[in-house]
Amino acid sequence: MLQSKLFTKTLKDAPKDEVSLNAVLLTRAGFIDKLAAGVYTYLPLGLRALDKIKGIIREEMNCLGGQEIYMPALCPKENWLITGRWDKMDVLFKLKGAGDKDFALGSTHEEVVTPLVKKFASSYKDLPCAVYQIQDKFRNEPRAKSGLLRGREFSMKDLYSFHADEKDFEEFYEKAKAAYLKIFKRCGLEAIITEASGGSFSKYSHEFQVLTEFGEDLIYYCDNCFYAQNKEIAEHKEGDTCPKCKKGKIKAGKAIEVGNIFPLKTKFSEAFDYKYIDEKGKPQPVLMGCYGIGPSRVLGAIVEIFHDDKGICWPEAVAPFKVHLLCLGKEEAVVKQAKKVYDELLKNNIEVLYDDRLEATAGQKFADADLIGLPCRLVVSGKTGEKVEFKKRTEEKAELVAMEKLVNSLR
């Protein structure tokens, strides 16, 4: 893409009303724009990064056998009354529609997915079954100061699984755990599976926490085997010997939660009287699990973790483009050479943002490249000749590389 055509621009100064690092950097770099507290527009660069994260999640959900569906944001009050959450969930946005009908904006979709799957999967032959959604959800957060980490309107992937028995549920739950670790790894994040409260139906649920000094959460984890519990349920204190591996020491660390999975068991199937018919013709309770990742939260977490004082440092798999190509100089030969490099990259399906702006100075272009933070920076100037200057965003060293070699290494 030509940067001269990009309608957004980077901002020198931090927006006055943002305190969170992710919102400050993403706003300055032209990825998002704040419409209200916790409510953001995704600009072209931000939407590309968000779509990359969604794409990774979608692939792993499909591998897990999940079937993608898309549920409404407008969820009727009746469904929430059945589970008792109309009054219990204080973050529900409530509204009235024509005919005085009450809705809540979906903050989670157990109230929709349970009666939906009940309509179709009524026999033991129909189970297990797993459906997922990647779409926006809404939470009327009293405070929304954490940028994309705690939005009032946010992107969410939720997977819901339905099982005939405990063993089948447990097996799937473990597979989902593994899929989650893979998703985070692909996004450049090392997540630690952290035990959390299981509510009234299970001993534990599990959070996926990424250690970072910028984290809002506190977890206690083993420095050897990474067994971990969150602050709310931690049974061990710093310095204790790990109860699992008996080798490591328990440490406390700040972390950001990037996903969580819950054994819902029969909590929602009971509420909606969802039973399946077993081999003997008898009705049996359906067991459920739910598995959440917020793509917009992951986007925010990545920025909190991967940045320096000049800007964002995107992991390659989620960067809006892989390459930022800068043309320094207005001389015909330089412009021509830069265009040649751009065309060559496109021809090889390498995603590239081409800073072809004629009026920006070299200093502005370098500053923008650091702020936007694409993984590879290429420079064409009066000094680079037939070659191209290549530098990784996270390294200091730049080198002159021949085009062919460059394409091979980027491809």
Next chain:
Amino acid sequence: MLQSKLFTKTLKDAPKDEVSLNAVLLTRAGFIDKLAAGVYTYLPLGLRALDKIKGIIREEMNCLGGQEIYMPALCPKENWLITGRWDKMDVLFKLKGAGDKDFALGSTHEEVVTPLVKKFASSYKDLPCAVYQIQDKFRNEPRAKSGLLRGREFSMKDLYSFHADEKDFEEFYEKAKAAYLKIFKRCGLEAIITEASGGSFSKYSHEFQVLTEFGEDLIYYCDNCFYAQNKEIAEHKEGDTCPKCKKGKIKAGKAIEVGNIFPLKTKFSEAFDYKYIDEKGKPQPVLMGCYGIGPSRVLGAIVEIFHDDKGICWPEAVAPFKVHLLCLGKEEAVVKQAKKVYDELLKNNIEVLYDDRLEATAGQKFADADLIGLPCRLVVSGKTGEKVEFKKRTEEKAELVAMEKLVNSLR
């Protein structure tokens, strides 16, 4: 995809609470599920078809130079007060957030996009500029009985363009018209550009209408050059000579509106005091256009137009899968041959729904294939041997085809 794994099932009977043809067929075929009047869940088949339509639209918007962004559903009251639409638009869903802040759910996004683009595109050098969004919108329709044709929550693509002068605007408007015709053609629809009221800022806006006996709208069109006006503004009656080509006769026809484009001119830029700085340093009014297509409405329209008494007949480009492969018989040789065909299709990247269900009868499988309506039906049975029976959904004639020839023709 294996049909035995698909969690949805077809329904023999029409849902009792649906009167529209599109909702009846899409529900029976397992594409959508109604959650409330005008509010639907997209099931795996429905989501695939919807995504195909969105994909076609996205490609053509990108060709037009549009930059994709994603705006919030939660739109603050302040923005609507500026344009006066908080009180004037009676279909706005209104709600309160934390701190008693008022929002409307976006039913259209001029109130968000105008101040957004104003932040970045302030000079003549930044214009023209075109941004688009593909996302859900909300309208609190008093009656919502038309299935996907008039939803309370629906998928929408809106493109907004910004221009320095009338000539540039007009040129882009004509290009957008052409892009729209191309989109509908790719979706299998022949749309007629129909003049409609231009509101207070232009003589005309333009609707894209598809003739069909099932249409809710009435248009007057020339049977030779297809010049057309909608009922509200029609200046000619049936039987008149066409005022444009002077050859054809004006006819009246029922039609479904699948898109519309508006010359907004300065309506919203004035409201948000959005001016650009021209070459001489003087502020000048920005001219705007807006261009809408509802992917979910297009999905509904396609079903209204392409169906027979057995079910849907999807145009190939928007079908959830290209091929429906039916295995008739439980004998090992038949099952093995069907699996071989399935693998061969997958290997050749041909999208296929494979009815591998062991318990469904041949009659059920044929009925499901007709109801779901994929463009090509393949049958493997005890009679087909090494070959495969091929039939188009819209034709009666089936023929036995060798696998290699089949793959070549499907690819």
